[in-house]
Amino acid sequence: MSPHPSPSPPARGGVFVLDAAAIGRAVRRMAHEIVERNHGSEGVVILGLVNGGVWLAEAIGAALRDLGEDVPVGKIDVTFHRDDIGLRAVRPARSEVPVEIDDKTVVLVDDVLFTGRTVRAALDALREFGRPQAVQLAVMVDRGHRELPIRPDFVGKNLPTARDEDVTATIDGVVISK
């Protein structure tokens, strides 16, 4: 696995909604839910979305290991599948999918679910690696304002927000700022 991406510090003037301890509890709960929903972890593959979802994927992977469930964890970069490509400067990263995903259950992991466009891009990108039996979605924060018919399967915290607010979710906590 690649080195852990360093979490960004809370934005100046932001408000802590969850602290590091709460994040840890949420991660453990989500790991339990994943096992429960899939009747174990057989065939489950965790893929974090580059960059924001990678830390959470790794944290969930660690929590699953604590439960005795050894699940492959990777990451997937969706730059090439974004619908705003060409409109702004981009910095694509390597995708690392550690196992074949055919007939597996892929759990996509991201930090914050907002419009749903990133998840849409990830679903497209996934096709280039194979045909999973099912795809599930885990996010630390669901802040609403969906623009596409996408809904999470595992949520750390539902957080009503205004459209113009910024939400950051790292291993150190969740922060809302203007």
Next chain:
Amino acid sequence: MSAGALAIRGGSLADGTRADVVIIDGVVAAIAENAEIPLDAAVLDASGCIVGPGLVDLHAHLREPGNEAAETVETGSRAAALGGYTAVVAMPNTTPTIDSASVVNLVRQLGERAGLVDVYPAGAITIGREGRQMAPLAEMAALGVRLFTDDGSGVQDNRLMRRALEYASALGVTLAQHCEDSSLSEGGVMHEGAWSSKLGLPGQPAEAEELMVARDIALCRRIGSPVHFLHVSTAGSVELVRRAKADGLPVTAEAAPHHFTLTDACLANYDTVFKVHPPLRTEADRTAVQQGLLDSTIDAIATDHAPHTPETKERSMLDAPPGMLGLETALALALTELSLPMPRLFAVMSSGPARIAQIAERHGELGIGRAANVCVIDPSERWEVDSRKLASKARNTPYAGRVLQGRVRHTVRNGVATVKNGQAQR
């Protein structure tokens, strides 16, 4: 059109003395400050201007007959008049080649019909400029042709050049050489050096020119028949000519404006407008050509005006034809880029070339009793070269966008204004 009386009032001569010039029936009648001007005379205002002899170009490609899409004798003559010229030597690389009495006559008639400058056809040295068989030099000389050249290429064959010089020595004519040893220059589209190496373009070494200059000097030394070197472009050529002149040989040389203003660095963006033969050389060569003009090694500025259609210049660097326009910018470039005293400027742009072309009885000097071929220059006018506004049919000037200082205000040919206030009169 009747010449009548014409006065050029309020200007100064090349030496700085103020003088009006009065012309009656095509002949200069008076040159004096506050000269008496006939009541019926048309008057050209020359205040702030320099009044000198009409310019003479030894080297223009007027493209007619054969390539009228690029230029005609008429459009080329108009460009010449606007450039201050009253006489132009037309190069023989037309289709058909000027290598017989009939083509000489045709070009001369086209020149008379255009009526803007005196057009003097140069004849080819070899038939079809193919370098194999001598053209009928005597037949053309009998019609008054005084310059012969295969310009576009040099006469490669040593023996043929020797024979041509020997044959010409009895005719009182001058052979003019485009010095380029084709075995060394073949395929080259620019000067061979640092820039060609960087740009990945095949080059022509300086030696391709200098070897032929040296050969012709050797032949001239033996035979004594005059040789004129067209568009010398390298420091080595300038030095060879300098030494030959010091030895008293009857050699003369010309330089083109682009060789004293531009270098091979101009090709960095692969603009084919800068492709020309001989090619733009190095900065050291450019300086040497300037020095040659200053110290009289080089006798004339000659334009090598070479119009090409946009379509042909839009080919690749390998396929585009060489050559650039010159008639409308030569004087301004000389004024802007060379620090020549005015008498020397008229020496290299009028009297020198008139002597080489053997037309000095009509051109090259402004004097009482002489044919009224006059050029009036406003040395203070600054203007930007705009390729769309040139009188030439073609657009291939390398100076587009450049601001030059000094412009022709009036040109008078044989007593008639061909250009008034910067406007061609026909």
Next chain:
Amino acid sequence: MTARHLLDIESLGRDGLDHLLTLTDRFVEVSQRRVPKVPVLQGKTVVSLFYEDSTRTRLSFETAARRLSADVMTFSVSTSSANKGESIRDTVETIEAMGIDAIVVRHKAAGVPWQIAGWTGASVVNGGDGWHQHPTQALLDCYTIRQRLGGLEGRAIAIVGDAKHSRVARSNVDAFTALGADVTLVAPPTLLPASLDAWPVKVEHDLDAVLQRVDVVYLLRMQLERQEAGLVPSLREYSTFYGLTDERARTLRDDVLVMHPGPMNRGVEIGATVPDRPNTVITQQVANGVAVRMAVLFDLLAGGVL
């Protein structure tokens, strides 16, 4: 917004090279996916305008464009056709009227990509111009060296052969030296450019001596027409003194890379068995070509520079 072009290596500079090599790495990963195709250039059209036959380069570019989901138009103008003297501008304007985003051009004359860039609103990619530049070849060569040696900084590279007539040599000298390598040209003087004054290279004529101190031997193609033009007495003599013969290759350290832009003339510049040597990376160069060209097209057409 004016179109961006890839015309030569020099204008990329070290940062531009690094950027494209990093991007290449991403597309190498994409190329390894089950479906090696991403939708980044959907709706864009890339034209390959090849005035000189080069099936491998053209296919490499076209494959790259397709893997980015661009539409591809092929416009082949063979050198043998009667089109030699046609106005390139007319051709370009005709193509442009069809609505295009990039032109990949290959021409026997140096500078044609610059001319075309002046006549079109599309991005121009130099696919090889005369003796001048072949920037995507240089990029794939740098990428290959990086893959095998970790980087070019401080590496000694010998470029052996006809540098005078070689766009590969010109672009690789620029790229290798920009990335910190130490480049030596090895060739008979008749096959070197007329002036090397401004070139940041050393020149040597003793191949055996040079081979003992380099990390990479880059062989250039030696063409029969150089013998015909009298630049070398014979290909046989060339091979004896400047070829990486099987015998010479055995004197190389095992870790020395041998590279060649292809197509090879076995028995002339390269010994018959040299391509099979473990650190001869010629097929790897070709394999990296597609990813490099994906990176270039992606950067020009979707790099999202505002």
